[in-house]
Amino acid sequence: MGTTAIKEVDKVVIKFAGDSGDGMQLTGTQFTGTSALLGNDIATFPDYPAEIRAPQGTVAGVSGFQVHIGQAHIHTPGDSPDVLVAMNAAALKANLRDVAKGKTIIIDTDNFKRKDWEKAGFADDPLTSGELREYHVIEAPMTTLTRTALEGLGLDNKSMVRSKNMFALGMVYWMFSRPLDYTERFLKGKFGKKPEILAGNIKALKAGFNYADTIEAFSSASAVLPADMEPGLYKNVMGNEATAWGFLAAAEKSGKELFLGSYPITPATDILQELAKHRHFGAKVFQAEDEIAGITSAIGAAFAGDLAITTTSGPGLALKGEALGLAVMTELPLVVVDVQRGGPSTGLPTKTEQSDLMQALYGRNGESPVVVVAAKSPADCFSMAFRAAKIALEHMTPVLLLTDGYVANGSQPWKIQRTEDLDDITPHEADKSMQNWQPYERDTASLARYWAYPGQSGYEHRIGGLEKDELTGNVSYTPENHEKMTYVREEKVQRVANYIPELEVDGSQEGDLLVVSWGGTYGSTLTAINKCTAQNKKVGLAHFNYIKPLPKNTAEVFSKFKKILVAELNQGQLVKYLRGELPQFTYQQFNKTQGLPFRVVELNHAINKTLESN
């Protein structure tokens, strides 16, 4: 065993891991909240089993929460923990390979009995086998210590044992010089009606804190100073929550009522659940009987004049394909959110992946173009949800917003954007000044048709899924009209490029290598590029929030670099799309399909290899 591995640091990655029932998600979010209030920059990533309660004590049942806090800007939850809290042997087994030698591991020795480490799949007792020799291991019988601390409060054994996560949290709070008041406030809110439980939890928290203060395992506590953040009011947001709020903001700004038609599916359900809490904004949240009813009810609401949304994950998006085509044909405003997860089929429901891009672009019959955008971080979900709604309403087109399990469940401090600081949204509506309004009459610049909906006198009209006459919207099978409409539908989407930001480059603005990424990997690719810059490598990063249409300056950006490396969490979907759209460039690719985010080291390795190759 080495000596204390943690010195004063400007960043630290902590992973809390234990059984599904051990309350690790709570522990992690508490540490996150406390650190956020201290002004640290933060990124988090929860990681839990697909089962509600996977079998206790097994690796399959381990639930983890990784949090990265820093004084500098943080873009990812971190490649590997500086501190691993392992509440049982399985948690150690599941996470050990991610922890670098020399780092700290805090262990609840009460759950490292023979039956425990056997069940976890260790061949030998890890505490004595020497396997942990090169780590800084802190052993504490947390369960016993908690039980002892809570004696006399009148709690049953189960409730006492349940509080051990607070004990662990207390220890970690001490290690990083965090105050307890945020968590105490939280506990009071949560257990206000159960005074014994409340007392037990607070007592356990303090006991852990004091225990850490007492024992000799830690040579000192560390401090992570506040990050240098833009001034403003902050809160910590999860991606899915931010998505929901972005839509609420868009509804308010556009003067439209919000309609959500959705069917629960991991990892998208939280958006539905968050919006269901906000009926006070007139948000009509409709839990449909399936994904098809989710999108078609939204299409109905769009026809009737609402800001219509449907949310889902990969398999659900597959079910929505036919209806999405109807929205394309009827040119109604609609936002479809796909929180991507590992596929194909049911795949890896709780793991992250970026493998629905092709489906988003092409998963429908016929030539059926939609706008495709993606969010790059938990907080960015707010902006992109807002933007997606704006494009849909202003351009009369379905917009597909791609997020993924990683950003959806991850969290990040967010500088609250008050609605008055957001762009305006002006739905593209027909108005009385129009002479002889026709359903498929278009704005000459954007090619958006003018929305008119039931309740408006004089605009009665009929639309549907059959090919439409270019002006009246009546059914038309004539060859020329079909060819023209096919062109117009695509062109309308392409012209959205005139209304979105140009592509910006991080790192070198020109040079040897341009890394291309999209969606939820931004934190990782940016961190990797920053490393390159620090090493004076001429590497830039073009990260795409807008995929269809591509930003107007895309080709210009690409042409400034000798090589292009497209990094994605799939087998190469954006790269295929780019080859189709901008065939004049040569693309190399770096792909990972493990249900996990990129590690920064992997990216740097790939970048270096590409730089060296010829």
Added chain:
Amino acid sequence: MGTTAIKEVDKVVIKFAGDSGDGMQLTGTQFTGTSALLGNDIATFPDYPAEIRAPQGTVAGVSGFQVHIGQAHIHTPGDSPDVLVAMNAAALKANLRDVAKGKTIIIDTDNFKRKDWEKAGFADDPLTSGELREYHVIEAPMTTLTRTALEGLGLDNKSMVRSKNMFALGMVYWMFSRPLDYTERFLKGKFGKKPEILAGNIKALKAGFNYADTIEAFSSASAVLPADMEPGLYKNVMGNEATAWGFLAAAEKSGKELFLGSYPITPATDILQELAKHRHFGAKVFQAEDEIAGITSAIGAAFAGDLAITTTSGPGLALKGEALGLAVMTELPLVVVDVQRGGPSTGLPTKTEQSDLMQALYGRNGESPVVVVAAKSPADCFSMAFRAAKIALEHMTPVLLLTDGYVANGSQPWKIQRTEDLDDITPHEADKSMQNWQPYERDTASLARYWAYPGQSGYEHRIGGLEKDELTGNVSYTPENHEKMTYVREEKVQRVANYIPELEVDGSQEGDLLVVSWGGTYGSTLTAINKCTAQNKKVGLAHFNYIKPLPKNTAEVFSKFKKILVAELNQGQLVKYLRGELPQFTYQQFNKTQGLPFRVVELNHAINKTLESN
């Protein structure tokens, strides 16, 4: 009016056009059958409204049937008719622009009254306005003549008028020196139980024939001599029919029972209806409640050991996406047929298009590879259905077979392939000799897993849509396994390239331009290339039946030409795919999205322009 425009020809294109209720499809197929028996090569294309009975006398209600017969090899139904039979003013209006000056138009003047030509949208009486001046017009009061001919048979007026299509057919039979016996035989079969109707039809047929013999409008009858066809037994087949038969043949050859799970949809329904007739082959035809039940029942049947098929068209394929992913994950043999039609959404249900290719390749969540093949002509549907089934059963993978409305409803003489002349099909099954069979154990060459199904003792196992362990098939969420399985699923599909024919080139084998086409456009592109060859242009044709995986020699073929032009009935889907798969080549594209097949002249025009460009 000119003099007789039809001289002795080795090819002729005839279009029969009239109201939906005028029996033009029947007239066309009769002419086709008679000509086939005479040994002509033939291609046909029916063209009818989406409504069951569109309004009488309007252009929307016109039903047409085009047939191309020849002494030389015929590959398309022809760009434009040499003879147009117009049973009413709307039929003339709808087809006139396709008829070149100098060609023949036969008109039933009884349906060219003022109200008729007004309803059809003519500004003036076309028979007197001079609009038809440069055509060879033959006017005949066919309705009246038919009524007169049938007087005394005791038929009511409606039945008499209904027989006028036979009168028209008789006229055309005379023009091309065709015998009447084929049609007489047909009529006897059809109206055997209604002797007056039978007599009326035969009398009308003969009356038309005799009328043409009598009037002076035709200076002579023409003969189209038999084509120089390969020896053998022939019959005339429609694409959908051929598809159904291909599966029946595959079932017999593989020793598997055939299961079809399907939901009716135009233009795919005929496959379901054809197979429903053949329960005598043990074909289990299941008309499901929707497309999802169609494919999932087929997946169930595949799990239980049947040769499982599902058939649909574009919107239906969109609905099958999620389930197709399940077939990918469970690696079961399954053939999905998509008879493409105009899209997006309901689109143009009775028109042809090739716009489902991207959907076929990518219309599912996650990395979800399937084999994609396409049929190039009505008769080729037989071969490709057989081949699709063979690949599915031998490689344990879903196979998507793309046809389209054009080949599905078109017909062609087919040299009957007896089952003994077809390749063998050996389903990739587990057998008793295997030690410790595991559900996801694979053949090292093809990577196909070994099929075992209920009823077989000792092979009990569980599969599903969650990621599978690479050997046991148990649920596995481990990162390495997922990455490996993602790779294996793709690689298994790619290795099918080792078992399919290489790409062949028609026309020049190397040179200035390679035209690339796929699926149902073969007849048009081949005819266009043949013209180029006749003009000594160095133009070749690479036509793809196999799209994913691409034939092994594709890059080699492409590299032999200076330019590549990809011609498709969509906005450029194969070309996008090729740019993604073989980015080393530069592709130009020629696209048409009118719900209509290519005309040969359009293709030649595009080819010449490409040759001239630089």
Added chain:
Amino acid sequence: MSVETLEYTAKDFSSDQEVKWCPGCGDYAILKAVQKAMPLIGRKREDIVFVSGIGCSSRFPYYMDTYGFHSIHGRAPAIATGVKLANPNLSVWQITGDGDALAIGGNHFIHLIRRNVSINVLLFNNRIYGLTKGQFSPTTNLGQSTKSSPQGTIDNPFNPGELVLGANGHFFARATDTNAKALTAILVEAEKHRGASIIEILQNCVIFNKDIFSDYTAKDVKLDNQVHVEHGKPMIFGANSDKGLKLNGFKLEIVTIGEDGITEDDLLVHDAHEEDNTLHMMLAKLQMPVVTGIIRSYGEDSFEMRMKKQVEEVEKNSPFKSVNDLLESGETWEIK
């Protein structure tokens, strides 16, 4: 064209699109009946929406000069639900066929009914797929040979009425395309009903399933083979108005007034409003005679009313008056 008075006539609801059904199709009469009903429901034209799926029947919205949506196969109930929730003030009508509603759309159909959203559903039951040219549907008679069942179907049909009631339906009526007057009257009642109103219309497809209902609708038999029920009235029928329905244990019995001492007082009196649906199930199930009229009409708060109430209540009690309030709620911190 904007009629600003509610004094509409049927013609005001006829659009400029040519009607494209086969000559003789039962759909024509239904269209007429609907156009006649519209002026009677007291709604402005711009507040009326017709939503349909795919099928011959589903072309209906094109012919109505109201708002209309000819959507995709089977999904009209969900689309109509979205329309109604977006704007509960609208009068929403769904047009559907037996294939559209009960084959591909079966799930949305039963969920619309269960949720009890105020939508009037006109189910054109011709027991066949018309538009795709003659395949059997979930209501095709057992054993019938069709394009896709050349040797006869082998599956039992649904009885739409039983399915509606089994799905907790609160309003079910049956009508025929040959009795436009009765249909029009039912439509007006359907619109008044809060919640989902399902009207099965026996419709003649002259091309692919000709006269399949003639046992009920042919002039010479219709009075004997149809019982038209009305709430509060005894269940009398027959050419001579001498037949009636009577309860016998678990079953309905057909009796003749004057025979076996039966008088009108022995007959069942229709109670469409009763919460328990046992009688309604019996009526819906009856095959010969077939029951027409409003079989069940039980009133309760509809889904959109409950949703509105909930929204209002939460709005009243919520601390958040604007999105900013929400965004700035919870744990926040300031960086200066």
Added chain:
Amino acid sequence: MSVETLEYTAKDFSSDQEVKWCPGCGDYAILKAVQKAMPLIGRKREDIVFVSGIGCSSRFPYYMDTYGFHSIHGRAPAIATGVKLANPNLSVWQITGDGDALAIGGNHFIHLIRRNVSINVLLFNNRIYGLTKGQFSPTTNLGQSTKSSPQGTIDNPFNPGELVLGANGHFFARATDTNAKALTAILVEAEKHRGASIIEILQNCVIFNKDIFSDYTAKDVKLDNQVHVEHGKPMIFGANSDKGLKLNGFKLEIVTIGEDGITEDDLLVHDAHEEDNTLHMMLAKLQMPVVTGIIRSYGEDSFEMRMKKQVEEVEKNSPFKSVNDLLESGETWEIK
């Protein structure tokens, strides 16, 4: 591991996969009951197939040492139909939840029932979406607050029994996860029944909908609040076996033997086999007491039997004995 005898025990049906439900979940007891039923149905293990959709309950097939298919959400009825039609000799079991069967899978569910394919459907009704962590389902009680209905649901639930019967169901039974013995007995009968057999199992989700059925299943009330019906037996229940059901007009009445002169003879005797389902509907609808046992079991040819018959008949009469015969049929011509 290949047991070549039919003398199985429950253990022979237990797979090597670890069971992963929450401690205390009602699913455990159901798994046990099914494993106990298997040796009693007289089928070889390799001829048994379990097909499921997605949900906590749908993980069931992994735990059975038979053939199994854990498919996608809602589609198990169609997959099971394909399995059964491919090989009618198999014993096919579908495992499904209230969300899987009645939300996304509602259409396949009612069509399986309508067609009457011989599949035994175990509907684990916990009135909640378990796997996705606690959203309301189509059977959640009206007004209940859940993760996705923080202010309470506003839609009426389905009663699965009514839906099954409304869809022309021939076999419906209800059981509880707390009475494994009764469940096992029902499963054996379900397998014997020709056609689709639907068994609703009231199942306790201890995490997201704890004790939602305790009014029926708690030890102290279960005898008073459950009527277990058996064909041919009078409908008696109660802790003292002194309560019973009696017909009163269109409704069932709860009576006490010995009160108001009521004797056992006044009680309804259960007839599960009657073709008319009026009594079965009444029993399925009853809320308090709830009815368990086999409520309806009406035998008729099943879909796969009819299909087999039709195939055989056509085979006998067809001129085509091989595909070659078909290919060479019709108008052909020879080119030499």
